[in-house]
Amino acid sequence: MDAALKIVTHLPLRELWRDDGLKTTARIRSLTEDDIRTLLRSGNIQFVVVNVGDSPCWIQPSECFQFWKNEAQPHLAGEARVILEEFPDRYCYFASHWDGGDPASPIVVLEKQH
DSSP states (O other): OOGGGOOOOSSSOSOEEOTTSOEEOOEEEEOOHHHHHHHHHHSOOEEEEEOTTSOOEEOOGGGHHHHIIIIIHHHBOOSSSOOGGGSGGGOEEEEEEEOOSOTTSOEEEEEEEO
């Protein structure tokens, strides 16, 4: 199947893919806000937003800091149980680190809950 036509059908995500052929099932661990800040300080990271019914949305590396500051950080959930009304626009993200084969460019998946 063409990766551009695939959509996320359930969360938590079991497989991550990209149009260029990248496909992985290697979820490493859940991430906290501090974990993501550490990754951002260490160099390039790749944010990916996943939402049921949509294809994964890969954020351009050149936009990662702005995306973190304006979108991801205000919506990042720190606990397994959340109250959506406490987040801007009533949605949040659960973050996890995935292995995409390049340790110099870690993948941070943000699973959207709404």
